[in-house]
Amino acid sequence: MRFHRTLLPLLLWLLLPLNAFADPAFYRISKGNEQHWLLGSIHAGKPSLYPLPDPVERAWQQSRALVMEVDMTHISQAQWQEMGAITRLVDGKTLKDHLPMDLYRRTLIAAGQNGLTEAMLAPLRPWFAAITLTQAALERTGYRGEFGVDQHFAKRANDGGKPIVGLETLLEQLGYLASVGDNQTLMLESTLDELPELEKGFTEVMAAWQNGDQATLINLLKEEMAPPKLQAWLEQTLLAERNRNWVKKWPGLPNESFIVVGALHLYGEQGLLALLEQQGWRITPLTEPAAAD
Template structure:
């Protein structure tokens, strides 16, 4: 499963992600993910690449990241999550295709067989999704292995940051609404939805090793390695990448530029795939004449 799919599947984790399997608590594993900063005379915006699911025991909210967060007045996320019931209602309203043919009939013979086999292998009755659009099945499959592999949504970066922000009384803002994020998928032409589903199915056999490599690259702050993995996954669905990554990166860069006009300190966390690779948020900021700088550990902690 690609990091791109994991990142953008986060909005549905409340609705469809299985819980992580019960297991003996893992020993703490230190992580040192990348952090960037954008500044002008009276505004500081920290840019942090998030991972939406992590294994228990992953320690990342410390050192320069915690220091930057503590200095900030406001937390900005891709989306402020609604409660589970509200999210499921939104998913149902946008993910169902009541008038179309059954989902499996939208797939050609070989992809259909692979899809049904993948659903069965992950313990999901494929018949239950026959009235849904292909993108919904793709999302469901993209998150299906995570619980079995020990990853948990309640350990994800957004969950931890949101809890900490509420405890500290910080303002929390979303760059997009749930309707917007779901709409990116729901409004895709059906051939692109089918391509997304087929790509997800094709990537599932390598999900464990691919995801482990990407988490390792994130944990070690190896942005180039993360970008290389992500870019490889984009080759199968370039039209989808334009809608789900590049256009949003450009929009968020414009948001950052506008936010620099308002004094204050902001901690902004978006999927790590948006801060790695060609046309990432940093590249889009450069187009707008705004410099970003990687934050070394010593710099922030020393102040």
């Protein structure tokens, strides 16, 4: 399978129906007397995604804590206010003032097609407008963040009184996204280019995840999914830098943690699996990956 040359599925995966033939990749991570379980997640889904495979459910029952990219269940009012300063324009201007007119017109057309208004996008920085459009378009295909694997387990942890640990704060995660900086107009333009193919592209991403298709996911990392400047930012900042920071926190995690992160964080030379092996952790697959084509 070859993915569309698209930025969108990767952004959603980072943020951002199981079949009967194979399971998503799921691992036991152990060293000495410590062990954890690591599940590569999709951050959007449908109700038909559940229940998850038996090995995942058994590990969840045995685990003592949930570890996520960000603990969204304990966000203070002050943090929400700071989020506004990161995602919204603060120079007294609107999105229209920050974009070429032709790009702004395209943005409004896409907004209307996906249930958004000009007023909703007006205060947003271009990079956050791109993410807002992507999320709105994805929801129109039936995939919703509330049915993502991470949110599924966050709700179960809350309901069952299981502690939740974040590998980074909400503001740290938004800071990584905001670091696209001068390339945010390019990010919005690339997003608009690929919105018509979003459903097909995300369906392909979902199929690879459902099948535990590691080879296809690694190929996705190797493909050029965005203009070169954005590609470098995706690989170096959104993936590699965050992975290295997360691995530094591994020794302080509660023993027998159930860890859920975006699936693309697992693979490649700078992926979590490789970095953890370098630190002496043993990686044991607990689900059966898809057979090679």
